[in-house]
Amino acid sequence: MQTHEIRRRFLDHFVKAGHTEVASASLILDDPNLLFVNAGMVQFKPYFLGQQTPPYVTATSVQKCVRTGDIENVGVTTRHNTFFQMAGNFSFGDYFKRGAIKHAWALLTNSVDDGGYGFDPERLWVTVYLDDDEAREIWKQEAGIPDERIQRRGMADNYWSMGIPGPCGPCSEIYYDRGPEYGAPGGPEADEDRYLEIWNLVFMQNERGDGIGKDNFEILGPLPKQNIDTGLGVERVAFLLQNVDNVYETDLVRPVITKAEELTGASYGVDNESDVRFRVIADHARTAVMLIADGVNPGNEGRGYVLRRLLRRIVRSAKLLGADQPSMSEFVTVVRDTMAPSYPVLATDFDRILGVAVGEESAFLRTLASGSKMFEAEADDVKAAGKKVFGGSEAFVLHDTYGFPIDLTLEMASEAGLTVDEDGFRSLMAEQRKRAKEDAQSRKHAHADLSIYKEFVDRGETEFTGFAELTTEATVLALISGGVRVPTATAGQEVEVILDRTPLYAEAGGQIADIGTITGPGLKIRVRDVQKIAKKVWVHKVTVEEGQITEGDAILAQVDPSWRSGATQGHSGTHMVHAALRQVLGPNTTQKGSLNKPGYLRFDFAAQNQLSAQQLADIEAVANEAVAANHTVNTFVTDLDKAKSMGAMALFGENYGDEVRVVEIGGRFSMELCGGTHVQSSAQIGQITLLGESSVGSGARRVEAFVGLDSYRYLAKERALLAGVATALKVPSEEVPGRVEQLVERLKVAEKELEQTKAAAVLAAAGSFVDKAERVGGLLLVAEAAPDGVGGGDLRTLATDIRGRFGTEPAVVVLLGNADGKVPFVVSANKAAQELGVKAGDLVAAFGPSIGGRGGGKPEMAQGSGSDAAGIPAALSAVRARVAEIAG
The missing domain is CATH 3.10.310.40 (Diaminopimelate Epimerase; Chain A, domain 1)
Structure with a gap:
């Protein structure tokens, strides 16, 4: 059974059982505790935490996941991947243990003709938490599993939590017995290679307190509702149903290994050392492609650093296997071909994905050359001193600075007739990992308590009137101070105000929030900021300047008109610059982020090289020609698929709803999904003046610009500066560049003569x-x-x-x-x-x-x-x- 069919059968099984199918979330979500989405339940956390009421009582999904806790061990075991697909079914206060067990057992053991996976029931084992007699009895009653195939395990194995205070509960894991050729008898407790875990059913029923680790925390008591969160490993089920030995030999992974065999001349399955390298290529290529597709670019920290490590490990593994030419494009192409049926974006956005991956490969090959020179110099020193051991600290520098893994250093040392102080290297690596682990732990914290807003999230979205008007009559729904709801607020207090409707834009999509006022009889409030909770509730952060505001008051909310005018210029100007970039640099120039505020914009985009002065001039010219054309700005709401079919640009990593707002400027000149405020016609943007461009990480550049009056003020200042320089040099303005160039050249000559004189004096x-x-x-x-x-x-x-x-x-x-x-x-x-x-x-x-x-x-x-x-x-x-x- 092919992996794509395994996914489809899972979703179909639960949809037929009344579950709502939910698309996979992006691998990068706004969660302070997660670098990447690492479990199927992550996008449902607000429902499990009680922060939001779910729009459905049961759901099912196949979630993209990445776990990178120990990248160096990838490929050493044959059942772990950094990227994997977690199929899950979820119940939010609906069915509980019995329902979860019945659903899982039916899918696993029903025949293929009946929509199941057709597993032999006699080869399935389960584990339950130590004192979970209820789950044990349900397994016996509903599935007929005998006592000897049900094992009890402790908190470290069979009790789930997010590692921080929040929901938790016992779990029951389902294992498949692969047979005596894979290990010792005795169930999962005896051998987890022979007995492979394929599904984990979490019975989320309690709330955990503070603590560290999987089993060192207090259970505070029951949750208000009992929930179900399950996770089936799609890749593990695939290698069982495809009758291969491990996840690397399945239909979606083995083709990458086959390609690596073609490119390197080496063979998979000959020796373990080479096999690990083949598996690293196959695993990391898939993970890297999926990360790039969701908007991650190689960098030196955070998500970008993880991606960089993955790509570099692919390059060096291929090199160690014998590849003598760049090979990244071949691996990325295979991943596209195998994964696109489930993830079409890999095909539609292939050129961008390929460009990022190949660009990092090229950069690393240059780094390898530099690192090799360092190795050779250090190796020469070792041999000159009559020694035979390459130092552990030097090996660590090669790893940390140049990205050399220890096996590459070992191989180069062996070729040079040296050994390596591996103990010293591993000691330094252990210290680094310990520091990183402590740093990561210190950054983890309990999820922000947003329960105070839950009533208003459930009530529905705040009505935003700001597209049509700047002043709106509204009712005060709540006042919040210090995380506590208060009935009133008086002059001098800073509070949060929730209204039923508002014209003030809440920060989103790169556009900062509006400022304005809230007024009433004897009341004057300054609105400093507006933020969204759960993308639904507008929270106004205010200072009460005069009078008293009370819950239930009828008020007048007003946007500062000059602020809004400048904000619309900045946001529409951002769209114009984006369109101009795509015209000048090509359609693969995709957005990586933006910020716009009155009179100013900045725009980050995917690019490997610095822009030339001519490219910047062309971008500015294209944008301003579109401004001068006075294009009409049209906005409309449509469904997501239709918007994409029309060519509307979407932001990578952003989760959009079924209905989206499209902003169209000048027909197809610019068409983007956007919820921001805009001018009515492009001429209202005014002059766009690019300030320059810079790097914001590997594969990402940034342009900044002034618009409208701020652009005029900037140009006036530049003109005055040029006039001053022209006066000082006593030449017309148009001759200033040539004159300055002459002066700079003369200065260089003088400085060189001075250095020579100085050097002669020193040597004397x-x-x-x-x-x-x-x-x-x-x-x-x-x-x-x-x-x-x-x-x-x-x-x-x-x-x-x-x-x-x-x-x-x-x-x-x-x-x-x-x-x-x-x-x-x-x-x-x-x-x-x-x-x-x-x-x-x-x-x-x-x-x-x-x-x-x-x-x-x-x-x-x-x-x-x-x-x-x-x-x-x-x-x-x-x-x-x-x-x-x-x-x-």
Whole structure:
């Protein structure tokens, strides 16, 4: 049975049983505790937490999930993936244990002809929580499972929570016995390779308190409603029904391995080390493609860092298997072909996905080249010192800075005739993981208590009147202060106000919230901000300036008209810049985020390279030509599929409802899904002036612009500045660029001559330093303060020159400068001095504290900087003492 059919059968089974089919959420949701969606229940959390009333009592979905807790172990086991599909059925106060067990058993054991999976009931085992006698009896009654195939397990295995205070409860897991060839008898307790978990039924009935880990928390009591949350692993069911040995050999994963065999010349199934690399490619390629599809770009932190690691592990695994050419495009194409039937976006957005993945591959191949040079230099030093072990700290730097995994370093070391201090490396890795784990734990916190708003979320969406009017009569539904509902608020208080209707825009879609007023008889309130709760309830954050506001009051809510005018210019201007970018750079230039406010906009978009000055000029010209054309701005509401078929642009990672609002400017010039406020015609935007562009991470760039009067003010300021420069240079404005270029060139020549003169003066001092050399034991030592103003680069040149004048005689040169409030220093030891035991880096450790400095380098040369010039005499004394100690 193919994986796509397994998904479809699951959904059909529960839809026929009365469940509402819910589409998978994006892998990136706005949750402070999650990097990625990692379970099927995540999008339903507000219902389980009681923050919102669900629009249905039962639901079913197949959720995209990513778990990256231990990427290094991917492929080592054959049942885990970083990306997987979690099929689930959910009950919000409807059926409970008996219903969940009956539904699961029917789907698993019904024949294929009857819509089931056709599993042999005799090979299914279940586990229940230690004291869950109720679940045990239901399994016996409803499924006929005998006592010997029902095992009780503790809290760590069979009690579920989100890891933070909130809903929790016992669970019952369903396992399939793969047979004696896969392990020892005795059920899941004996061997979880032979007995494979395929479905977990969570009986969410209690509320947990604070605690750490899976089993170290207090159970506070029962929930108001008993809920069901289940998760069936689609990939695990697939490899069982497809009669293959593991998830990597299923119909959606094995094709990537086959492609890797073609590209590398290696064979899967020959040895375990190579098999792990094949599985890494197959797993990570799928995960990376799904993440990019949902809007993640490679970067140096958070989600972007995870994606970068995945892509780089693909590259190096292919390289270690024998690939001698870039191969990312081939893997991404296979993932598209296999996964698109369930996720059509992989086909429709393929060019963008491919561009991001291939761009990161190219960047990493360059990084690999740089890292290889570092490895070669360090390996040469190790061999020059007569050693055979490549240091663990150096291996860690290669991993942390260049993305070299330890197996790549091991292979390169072996080729160089060296071994690697793996214990030292793994110790440093363990320290890093511990810090990361502690940091992640510190960031976790209980979900914000939004129960105060639940009544209003259930009541329905706040009526937004701001598209048609700036002033609206409304009724005060609630006042909230410090998370507590209050009946009144008086002058001087800052509170939250919930109205039944409002013209004030709540921050969303990159547009910041409106400001305005709430007034009534004797009442004046300043609205500072407006935010949405659950995308339904407008919460006005206000300061009461005069009078008293009371729940139930009839008031007048008004938007600041000048603010709204500027805001609409900024938001419509953003759409114009987006359309212009796509015209100039191509249709794959997709939005990564935006911010617009009165008179200003910024727009982030997917791009691998810096924009040229000509591209920026073209983008600005296209946008302003559209402004001048005075296009009509049309808005209308339609269903999501129709909007997409019309070509409306949507924001990646955003979950849209069945009905969406489309903003169309100039026909197909610009058509986007957008809930923001806009001008009525493009000419009302006014002049758009691009301020420039910059990088905001790998594969993402940002443009910023002023619009309307702010654009005029900016250009007026620039014109005045140009006029001032022209006057100072005594040339017409149009000749300023050429004149400035001449001056810059003359300045460069003068600075170069000055540097040459300075360098000559520094080197002229070398002789006097040689004359001051002291004999310490069997070597010569120059330990002196350089003339004030000599910087680090000149010190290095001077030290190298002095050292060279001593020929083959053991010599050490230590120079400390005093420049711009800092104390640069250089330590140089020739080969003969090193053979006597002197290492430049060791001497830095001896004198560095005296000047508040630190630095490092190789045995022959080390340099750095301190901050305390008063410590120079003490530092030089420390050098002499340390050299004397070494020299005996």
